[in-house]
Amino acid sequence: MKMPILQGLKDYIKQKNIRFHMPGHKGKDYLKIWSDEVCKIDVTEIPGTDNLYNPKGIILESQELAAKVFGAKKTFFSVNGTTGGIYAAISTVANPGSEILIQRNSHRSVYNAVILNNLKVKYVCPHYSQKDIITTGVNPTDIEESLRKHDNIKAVVITNPSYYGICSNIKEIASIVHKYKKILVVDEAHASHFRFSNKLPMTAIEAGADITIQSTHKTLPAFTQSSMIHVGTNNINIQKLSKMVSIFQTTSPSYLLLASLDLARAYMENEGRDKLNQIIDYIKDSTSYLKTLNEVKIIDSDNINYKDIYDFDATKLLIHVNGLGGFNLENILRNKYNIQLEMSDHLYGLALCSVFDDMEDIDKIVKAIEDISKNLRQRQIKSDKLNLSYLGNILNYIKPKIEIPLYQAFHREKKIINIHKSIGFISGGFIIPYPPGIPILCPGEIITSEIVEYINFLNSNNANVLGLLENNGVQIEVII
Numbered sequence: 007m008k009m010p011i012l013q014g015l016k017d018y019i020k021q022k023n024i025r026f027h028m029p030g031h032k033g034k035d036y037l038k039i040w041s042d043e044v045c046k047i048d049v050t051e052i053p054g055t056d057n058l059y060n061p062k063g064i065i066l067e068s069q070e071l072a073a074k075v076f077g078a079k080k081t082f083f084s085v086n087g088t089t090g091g092i093y094a095a096i097s098t099v100a101n102p103g104s105e106i107l108i109q110r111n112s113h114r115s116v117y118n119a120v121i122l123n124n125l126k127v128k129y130v131c132p133h134y135s136q137k138d139i140i141t142t143g144v145n146p147t148d149i150e151e152s153l154r155k156h157d158n159i160k161a162v163v164i165t166n167p168s169y170y171g172i173c174s175n176i177k178e179i180a181s182i183v184h185k186y187k188k189i190l191v192v193d194e195a196h197a198s199h200f201r202f203s204n205k206l207p208m209t210a211i212e213a214g215a216d217i218t219i220q221s222t223h224k225t226l227p228a229f230t231q232s233s234m235i236h237v238g239t240n241n242i243n244i245q246k247l248s249k250m251v252s253i254f255q256t257t258s259p260s261y262l263l264l265a266s267l268d269l270a271r272a273y274m275e276n277e278g279r280d281k282l283n284q285i286i287d288y289i290k291d292s293t294s295y296l297k298t299l300n301e302v303k304i305i306d307s308d309n310i311n312y313k314d315i316y317d318f319d320a321t322k323l324l325i326h327v328n329g330l331g332g333f334n335l336e337n338i339l340r341n342k343y344n345i346q347l348e349m350s351d352h353l354y355g356l357a358l359c360s361v362f363d364d365m366e367d368i369d370k371i372v373k374a375i376e377d378i379s380k381n382l383r384q385r386q387i388k389s390d391k392l393n394l395s396y397l398g399n400i401l402n403y404i405k406p407k408i409e410i411p412l413y414q415a416f417h418r419e420k421k422i423i424n425i426h427k428s429i430g431f432i433s434g435g436f437i438i439p440y441p442p443g444i445p446i447l448c449p450g451e452i453i454t455s456e457i458v459e460y461i462n463f464l465n466s467n468n469a470n471v472l473g474l475l476e477n478n479g480v481q482i483e484v485i486i
């Protein structure tokens with residue numbers, strides 16, 4: 007019997023990799039509480055099991071418990087991840103044809119919501135640190151400038167924290183957005199755990215956001231796809247949101263996912279808090295040792311400058327080993343040390359730690375990084391030919407040259423051409439290095455020589471770039 011997916015997963019388990027990647031339960035045993043019941047609790051809406059889209063019983067009770075713990079006025083569960091939650095939230099706050107301000111390095115789901123609702127977009131660009139070669143937070147004054155200039159903007163959508171754990175000054179942003187009587191939507195996909203430790207940044211709800219969407223599965227012990235939508239103020243039309251939540255999800259929501267949301271909240275309310283604080287302290291101690299090594303650079307809360315890095319998620323371990331790009335670091339960790347990172351880029355490897363990591367897991371990655379840096383020193387392994395100033399400059403791509411509005415361009419006729427012949431054409435699709443899932447081109451934007459150069463760079467470094475096609479060389483979709 008051929009079952010390639012199951013086989014692939016079994017192979018991964020067999021390798022006994024230490025998981026510094028999502029989901030937050032890390033494949034550990036907590037969710038086993040009901041593992042004997044897995045098939046039995048996979049039910050549908052029958053008397054006693056309530057209905058996600060008109061909850062009156064157990065689902066309503068669970069959502070209310072979640073709202074209380076997360077400090078929300080109202081919480082909705084999503085079995086279509088934060089992706090579905092973002093569609094629902096944006097569709098609630100922006101009617102078709104209206105204008106919103108979004109962070110340029112928004113996740114793809116925000117862009118999809120723009121297309122789904124025919125929205126006009128204005129962008130706010132995050133900062134970029136030339137020193138650390140990393141995209142940082144958004145400046146509240148940039149948001150204010152946009153709101154001052156563009157009166158038609160209905161809502162502001164920002165991401166906090168970034169995939170790398172970097173936070174903007176969300177409290178100030180909320181206050182500016184409300185000063186202009188607009189709605190603040192926060193993509194908090196990576197922040198479900200913030201609420202459970204005062205060693206972590208404040209949550210968007212605490213900061214005054216109107217609506218926030220969190221991927222519970224990413225950082226807490228819930229199954230993949232399980233997310234929560236929290237409403238923080240009275241500025242949100244709950245009836246409309248409730249309808250939108252049902253539009254963007256399956257009509258057969260999985261009770262396994264819903265039950266895992268229940269479990270994640272219950273666990274964090276109880277023993278989870280202490281465990282999370284312990285692991286945060288342990289990460290801090292361990293990384294302070296790593297930081298004594300000349301070859302290792304760690305981005306953490308010491309990088310907080312209350313400007314472009316306003317705060318930092320202490321469960322993220324962002325590592326650079328001198329002379330080694332992040333992609334290579336990730337490969338070495340996997341192939342030699344059975345450690346799988348969450349993601350890597352040209353420079354950094356990102357280890358996603360969670361309440362479900364053991365101290366030994368942290369010890370192992372620290373030892374591995376120490377080992378790798380020593381080996382590099384001894385063997386003088388050549389780096390990825392990284393040209394950092396090149397990278398720093400090229401990341402100015404975030405100033406897009408928009409020729410046709412995104413939602414119109416998405417529906418226009420297209421053709422496929424070789425990437426080397428594409429300069430000057432208008433992109434027909436999204437080009438997104440994944441991770442971290444930030445578009446370098448959106449439909450309707452002009453393909454410049456810098457962008458082509460950047461795409462070539464990503465390809466030659468084996469980055470996974472979504473949107474590119476392969477047929478006698480690299481190809482790209484352009485508008486006819």
Ligand SMILES: Cc1ncc(COP(=O)(O)O)c(C=O)c1O
Binds near residue numbers: 088169193221233443
């Ligand atoms: C910043 C950000 N927003 C939204 C999402 C979508 O979340 P989900 O996977 O829960 O649908 C992701 C997923 O990677 C993300 O990184």
